[in-house]
Amino acid sequence: MDLILLRHGKAEDMNIGGDFTRELVEKGRDQSRRAARLLKAAKALPEIVLTSPLTRARQTADEFCQTAEIPGAVIQGWLACGMSPETALAELAAFRDFKRVAIVGHEPDFSQLIAWVLGANGGGIVVKKGSLTCLSLNPPSRYGSLVYMIPPKLAADS
Template identity: 50%
Template sequence: MRGHFREKGIDQAQKVARFCEAHDMQLSLILTSPLRRAHETAKPMAAALRAELMIVPWLASGMHPEAALEELRAYRSQTSVMLVGHEPDFSQLAAHLLGLPTNNAIHVRKGSLTLLELDVFRAGAATLQFSLPCKLM
């Protein structure tokens, strides 16, 4: 069964990459969790989108939104950064960036593409542009 989930993750990553290409989404950097499934998901996207891929330990499962926001400050000179990691971490991070008191009002699905714009690196400063599950791409 483990191989099935791995194949599904790679298929979803390729689908997301094709969607990004088709909609001319330019990425300067993809940051990925060091955990194997996330890294294996990020590799085909980085190749297809010709983006630099960097493994960062803070994206490992159990990431705290405040710590992630602090780590993201180091990449503020990048025009567009994609994060590849885990749930419920991303829903918690999205809620934090959007200024929501909890992540009950937002759920970032596995294999989805969520775009948050952030000009100022602080909680509540992000704008949600979209969140698309893989099945709609």
């Protein structure tokens, strides 16, 4: 499967409800829409979108799906902050019949997952808000390959 990682867009600073309820700011909504337009233009849209239950991730997934004109995202508790690479691959095994799956989530979870799948121990991978990364893998098998990593600024003109 091709696993597309969409990090949530830019969100407001901490609010009264805490980290769980932080909402996207307009820049974050725009980042989500640009990611969708880029994948749509490339004919690389996911068949299914899975999202963290945190507000900013759900809003990112909603903007992405609406702009891409694809069915809405499915909330997955395992995508909440603190996801381990092992958990991600075990959970993704249930979706291995899909050719292309997108997950919407958080840092440092995404950079840790990418490093783990690529065998790139030692850090150095940073996933920016609103960026797209695609890994080719076969969960629950650990190893895969990097297909692309697109920072939000490169998706600006899509």
